[in-house]
Amino acid sequence: MADLKLTQVIKRFGDLETIHGIDLDIKDGEFVVFVGPSGCGKSTLLRMIAGLEEITDGDIHIDNECVTRVPASKRGVAMVFQSYALYPHMTVRENMGFGLKMAKVSKHEITRRVDEAAQILQLGPLLDRKPKALSGGQRQRVAIGRTIVRNPKVFLFDEPLSNLDAELRVKMRVEIAKLHGELRNTMIYVTHDQTEAMTLADKIVVLRSGNVEQVGSPLELYLNPANDFVAGFIGSPQMNFINCEVLAVTADMLRLRFPCGLETDMPAMTANVKAGDNLKLGIRPEHVLEDASGELVICVDVDVVEHLGGSTFVYADYAGDISMTLQVGGLSDINGKDKREISFNRHYCHLFNEAGKSIGLRKDALELKAAEKMLPMAG
Amino acid sequence: MSVKHLKTLGWYLFLTGIGYVFLFPLLFMLVSSLKPEQAIFADLYSIRAILPVGELSLDNYRQVFEKSNVSLYFWNSLFITVGTVIMGLFVNSLLAFTLSRMSWRGQKLVLAVVIALMIIPLEAIVVPLLLLASKLPSIGWEGGMLVLKSSWLNTLHVQMLPFVANSFFIFLFYQFFRDIPKDFDEAAELDGATPFQIYRHIIVPMSGPVFATVAILHFLLMWNQYIWPIMAVQGEDARPLMPGIQIFFGRQSSWGEIMAYASLVTLPVLAVFLMFQKKFVTSLAGAGIKG
Ligand SMILES: Nc1ncnc2c1ncn2[C@@H]1O[C@H](COP(=O)(O)OP(=O)(O)OP(=O)(O)O)[C@@H](O)[C@H]1O
Ligand SMILES: [Mg+2]
Numbered sequence: 001m002a003d004l005k006l007t008q009v010i011k012r013f014g015d016l017e018t019i020h021g022i023d024l025d026i027k028d029g030e031f032v033v034f035v036g037p038s039g040c041g042k043s044t045l046l047r048m049i050a051g052l053e054e055i056t057d058g059d060i061h062i063d064n065e066c067v068t069r070v071p072a073s074k075r076g077v078a079m080v081f082q083s084y085a086l087y088p089h090m091t092v093r094e095n096m097g098f099g100l101k102m103a104k105v106s107k108h109e110i111t112r113r114v115d116e117a118a119q120i121l122q123l124g125p126l127l128d129r130k131p132k133a134l135s136g137g138q139r140q141r142v143a144i145g146r147t148i149v150r151n152p153k154v155f156l157f158d159e160p161l162s163n164l165d166a167e168l169r170v171k172m173r174v175e176i177a178k179l180h181g182e183l184r185n186t187m188i189y190v191t192h193d194q195t196e197a198m199t200l201a202d203k204i205v206v207l208r209s210g211n212v213e214q215v216g217s218p219l220e221l222y223l224n225p226a227n228d229f230v231a232g233f234i235g236s237p238q239m240n241f242i243n244c245e246v247l248a249v250t251a252d253m254l255r256l257r258f259p260c261g262l263e264t265d266m267p268a269m270t271a272n273v274k275a276g277d278n279l280k281l282g283i284r285p286e287h288v289l290e291d292a293s294g295e296l297v298i299c300v301d302v303d304v305v306e307h308l309g310g311s312t313f314v315y316a317d318y319a320g321d322i323s324m325t326l327q328v329g330g331l332s333d334i335n336g337k338d339k340r341e342i343s344f345n346r347h348y349c350h351l352f353n354e355a356g357k358s359i360g361l362r363k364d365a366l367e368l369k370a371a372e373k374m375l376p377m378a379g
Numbered sequence: 380m381s382v383k384h385l386k387t388l389g390w391y392l393f394l395t396g397i398g399y400v401f402l403f404p405l406l407f408m409l410v411s412s413l414k415p416e417q418a419i420f421a422d423l424y425s426i427r428a429i430l431p432v433g434e435l436s437l438d439n440y441r442q443v444f445e446k447s448n449v450s451l452y453f454w455n456s457l458f459i460t461v462g463t464v465i466m467g468l469f470v471n472s473l474l475a476f477t478l479s480r481m482s483w484r485g486q487k488l489v490l491a492v493v494i495a496l497m498i499i500p501l502e503a504i505v506v507p508l509l510l511l512a513s514k515l516p517s518i519g520w521e522g523g524m525l526v527l528k529s530s531w532l533n534t535l536h537v538q539m540l541p542f543v544a545n546s547f548f549i550f551l552f553y554q555f556f557r558d559i560p561k562d563f564d565e566a567a568e569l570d571g572a573t574p575f576q577i578y579r580h581i582i583v584p585m586s587g588p589v590f591a592t593v594a595i596l597h598f599l600l601m602w603n604q605y606i607w608p609i610m611a612v613q614g615e616d617a618r619p620l621m622p623g624i625q626i627f628f629g630r631q632s633s634w635g636e637i638m639a640y641a642s643l644v645t646l647p648v649l650a651v652f653l654m655f656q657k658k659f660v661t662s663l664a665g666a667g668i669k670g
Pocket of ligand 2: 042043044
């Protein structure tokens, strides 16, 4: 059980700085997910917490104890590797007990704790096999079991599910969630699969090229992304962005002109906005309506329609070169190439200034729900 | 069907023929060692030269043991070879481990030096080495007493220590270790293993093939040492088998006896090779080295 605190953590490989001063507070028992595009430094940050990568500058505290210069094995952390890194010449039991053996724990105690962990993960029948004789999912469970045995303060996972097929991935995701529910340890989990991030996390940390873009609960990031990067990264399919020009500014309202000429008022934080600015308006595919029933109606050229049964994805071009994605619940009456009107409502729109920072009003899940009910055709 | 069988038969004949070409010297040696002197010459120009026919006996072997100190030589060779190989496996793999899996100041330089050293043949350094060995003091037994000797010459260890570390073997280990994913080390590091424990519990058990390869190559290298022992060892006490054959040759021995001596020298090598053959072949294939 442990709090974790990162203060101005910096990592340089030679002259190349890849982590630029990260501050982060992780509370005891929290499930924290690091997400971000490839190469943004998720693994590096995780490995610095683990003690596998030297910390160039800054400090890491676990349980209010500075561990910046403490070797990996003494930090009380355990890690599940993407490759699992099960020792091929040892049986499952030996793999799981290796850490305890190194810590000179008695044979009897090792057996007891390995059995206990095997119980939790249903590994009992596999204990005497070598890793070679296990399936991908079983290996994954052994890798997790190996960390449980050591009873660490913090669990670290580096893309643990990326080597599994889609079906197994969902299954293991649920198991990991269950495990966290049972053990209640602090867990840090790296992924670039945002479904994993959304479903597992108490708290998501979005990283981009070595900087923290935003920290928050999955819903918070979904509803109130701090900038256009987070807005585009969280949510699938990706949020649609439309460039709009500011025509006039009042205390809490912006007059915007869409690329197609449509003019409308939009509530926003207008402090640093002036007429003539270019803004990005963001609207999620699931909030775009396939007809003209919403508040703001635009005309698009439908390109491709994907019928998934439960939902339908529509890919369209707006004002020439802006691609728009629509997610329609259930079946859609859009069929193939077509020119048609689509629409959306103001309270679902996000606004980002030229620097990408959000200037939209704070959204609240309850308010959104209420607003939805008032507009019966929204969905 | 018959065409196919003929083809197969043809192949076998062809391969057997080739096999004979390569086996000929070996067979000739073994067979001749069992024959009396006249029979060897009588059979020399016929197929009988490599067939165990005629009057066969172990007389030649008996003569070898009588005329020469071969059993002493044999134990010397075995001690030198096995001792050096065991020390070598440890030393060479440990250096390769630190070169491939740890990071320390000067690492690149050491690796470059190790690779560069592979080009230098023993012959190039043998004279300075001899000079060095003659000046190094050592402790040894003489007449049941522990005495301080003024040089390393005429000892067993002078035949071992210069050959323990070997840049080629270090390089073989290095290449093999380099391809083992770093994740294993890191997992073990998190498990609380020290670098040496990682070496001992993780890397060594995963590297059976390369250990077998190096063991065989090192064994052959040591077993066949010739120039160095001739230079560094004059007395009988520390003489190994290979220089022994030269001495024996010089002592008016018959060809049959020489063949018997040669067989005695060759058989242990064959035995070792056959023992490790499978691992040896797989590891050569794995290392991407063409045999
Ligand atoms: N040992 C190293 N030496 C130099 N640069 C490195 C090293 N390790 C990582 N980097 C660089 O640091 C950056 C972050 O790498 P990192 O592996 O943390 O990315 P990541 O977010 O985990 O990406 P992915 O999702 O692909 O795993 C990358 O630009 C990478 O090239
Ligand atoms: Mg990574």
